[in-house]
Amino acid sequence: MSAPWVDLDPTLVVVAAGTTAVGAVSGALGCFAYLRRQGLVGDVVSHSALLGVVGAFVLAHAVTGTATRSLAVLVPGALLAGTAALTLARSVSTRTRLNDDASLGVMLSIFFGGGLFLLRWVQRQSPPIPGHTGLEDYIFGMAAAMTRADLWMVFTLGGGALLLLLLLWKELKVFTFDPDFSRSLGLPSRRLDLLMMALLVTGVVIGIQTVGVILMIALLVTPAAAARQWTSRLSNMVLLAAAFGAVAGAGGALISASEARLPTGPVVVLLATAIFGLSLLLAPRRGLLARARARRALEGTAPPAAGGPA
Amino acid sequence: MIQRGSLERSEQLALDVEGLTVTYGHEPALWNADVRLDRGSLAAVVGPNGAGKSTLLKAALGVVPRVSGRVRVLGEDPARRRRLVAYVPQRSSVDWDFPTTVLDVVIMGTYGQLGWFRRPGRKERALAMGALEQMELADLAGRQISELSGGQQQRAFLARALVQDAEVYFMDEPFAGVDAVTEQSIASLMGHLAQRGKTILSVHHDLATVPRYFEHAVLLNRVVQAVGTVKEVFHRGNLDRLYGGRVPADVPELAST
Numbered sequence: 001m002s003a004p005w006v007d008l009d010p011t012l013v014v015v016a017a018g019t020t021a022v023g024a025v026s027g028a029l030g031c032f033a034y035l036r037r038q039g040l041v042g043d044v045v046s047h048s049a050l051l052g053v054v055g056a057f058v059l060a061h062a063v064t065g066t067a068t069r070s071l072a073v074l075v076p077g078a079l080l081a082g083t084a085a086l087t088l089a090r091s092v093s094t095r096t097r098l099n100d101d102a103s104l105g106v107m108l109s110i111f112f113g114g115g116l117f118l119l120r121w122v123q124r125q126s127p128p129i130p131g132h133t134g135l136e137d138y139i140f141g142m143a144a145a146m147t148r149a150d151l152w153m154v155f156t157l158g159g160g161a162l163l164l165l166l167l168l169w170k171e172l173k174v175f176t177f178d179p180d181f182s183r184s185l186g187l188p189s190r191r192l193d194l195l196m197m198a199l200l201v202t203g204v205v206i207g208i209q210t211v212g213v214i215l216m217i218a219l220l221v222t223p224a225a226a227a228r229q230w231t232s233r234l235s236n237m238v239l240l241a242a243a244f245g246a247v248a249g250a251g252g253a254l255i256s257a258s259e260a261r262l263p264t265g266p267v268v269v270l271l272a273t274a275i276f277g278l279s280l281l282l283a284p285r286r287g288l289l290a291r292a293r294a295r296r297a298l299e300g301t302a303p304p305a306a307g308g309p310a
Numbered sequence: 311m312i313q314r315g316s317l318e319r320s321e322q323l324a325l326d327v328e329g330l331t332v333t334y335g336h337e338p339a340l341w342n343a344d345v346r347l348d349r350g351s352l353a354a355v356v357g358p359n360g361a362g363k364s365t366l367l368k369a370a371l372g373v374v375p376r377v378s379g380r381v382r383v384l385g386e387d388p389a390r391r392r393r394l395v396a397y398v399p400q401r402s403s404v405d406w407d408f409p410t411t412v413l414d415v416v417i418m419g420t421y422g423q424l425g426w427f428r429r430p431g432r433k434e435r436a437l438a439m440g441a442l443e444q445m446e447l448a449d450l451a452g453r454q455i456s457e458l459s460g461g462q463q464q465r466a467f468l469a470r471a472l473v474q475d476a477e478v479y480f481m482d483e484p485f486a487g488v489d490a491v492t493e494q495s496i497a498s499l500m501g502h503l504a505q506r507g508k509t510i511l512s513v514h515h516d517l518a519t520v521p522r523y524f525e526h527a528v529l530l531n532r533v534v535q536a537v538g539t540v541k542e543v544f545h546r547g548n549l550d551r552l553y554g555g556r557v558p559a560d561v562p563e564l565a566s567t
Binding site: 170174176177181231 | 408
């Protein structure tokens with residue numbers, strides 16, 4: 001039996017490299033969304049990205065006359081739609097009595113609904129726009145469609161986001177932990193907030209081709225939640241979440257390329273979920289098993305003497 | 311350094327608030343407030359819930375937009391005095407399950423001096439360890455912050471403020487939810503700082519301990535009712551007005567005034 005990785009299909013190499021990079025980047029960036037409790041924000045960005053992707057496709061076709069599904073065209077559309085949804089949600093919650101969650105939910109529905117509507121409209125055009133048949137893949141993801149150019153897009157955007165994270169590490173850390181204190185130091189909280197949003201949006205849009213707009217949130221939050229179980233240092237948490245995301249991404253690509261013909265996105269997400277489940281059970285100190293053991297050890301001992309009768 | 315040099319000949323006022331009005335939406339949080347504090351003051355901000363006590367601190371830090379009025383810290387705009395000011399936020403304002411260690415939190419006190427992009431190094435760690443020793447937390451330096459008791463959390467926050475090596479300290483309820491031993495150590499820390507000429511303005515809820523821990527008081531209920539030494543302003547007449555006649559009769563040290 002020959003080793004299966006010797007004769008890897010070059011397409012699979014591109015796809016696996018892409019899903020690995022997407023997993024690592026979204027795992028790392030997801031930690032900050034997780035700690036700032038902004039999971040819903042990420043979900044709004046990814047759902048509204050459908051409208052951006054389909055809109056960019058239609059616009060590119062109208063302007064150039066050719067149909068393209070390259071990430072270089074679709075990612076700016078997704079970025080724009082995600083940012084627009086967040087900006088609108090914020091202005092709704094500051095100008096009305098709707099709270100943040102409600103206005104985010106409203107924007108998610110409007111933009112995702114709009115995306116589905118536009119998608120259906122594109123598919124019903126006659127004569128049909130060439131290349132439109134792949135657009136619905138953005139809902140659930142289609143990693144196999146990743147080209148070499150798409151891979152570079154993922155590397156560039158993801159690498160840029162990670163570099164910013166590294167450069168502004170201490171500022172983002174203190175801003176996330178204690179925003180009031182960071183303001184007292186003179187850090188520009190509004191700009192840091194925007195930067196966090198931009199990083200989150202970047203993490204989302206580079207992943208939607210692989211896992212799709214619906215499941216993307218899982219790839220942001222699940223590796224972070226799993227990593228949090230194992231460590232109590234932010235730097236380790238980010239590294240571990242990146243590693244978990246990368247393993248899920250690589251594993252998803254390899255498994256779905258095997259005979260089973262499974263869809264990549266859902267497999268990636270299921271792997272990340274499995275890692276989370278194991279972490280929840282097995283992690284030292286925070287894990288369910290460790291806590292049950294600690295509780296049992298406590299029950300075996302006598303109550304502290306100080307509380308007893310004098 | 312330049313800031314400290316110019317401080318020598320600067321005025322005696324640590325905090326100078328004039329006609330300050332701050333609103334949240336349409337609700338005024340502070341109305342036409344005047345507060346003057348000499349350097350070396352040890353002052354409590356006292357008043358009912360929603361009186362704008364935290365807002366006064368945030369205005370002094372220059373982090374809330376003001377509708378009108380003027381704020382000077384050591385004779386300058388707060389934005390130009392950040393290196394000389396330390397802030398201790400309410401303990402409950404942060405998530406203590408954040409993945410970080412006690413030492414890391416205290417090192418955050420050096421971030422202002424470090425400036426953008428520079429990382430804390432050996433010198434910053436040594437400063438932080440010194441502050442932890444001062445707050446008797448050195449043996450917990452490597453602990454995850456979620457494992458701290460309320461009193462230890464508060465002392466970690468104070469250690470972070472000490473690292474800032476400031477001239478003026480703004481504290482938001484540093485005594486909230488700490489045990490009697492911690493309360494004593496916080497009070498003596500404040501006393502030491504004031505003796506060294508540092509200025510402290512602290513939001514405080516326990517009326518009974520105001521005369522014991524503080525020398526000055528700011529009585530605040532959206533408008534400033536009185537500012538002065540505890541002896542002058544902290545008496546039953548003022549407090550009854552401040553709290554609408556609902557001051558418990560057994561505030562012990564009030565009886566003598």
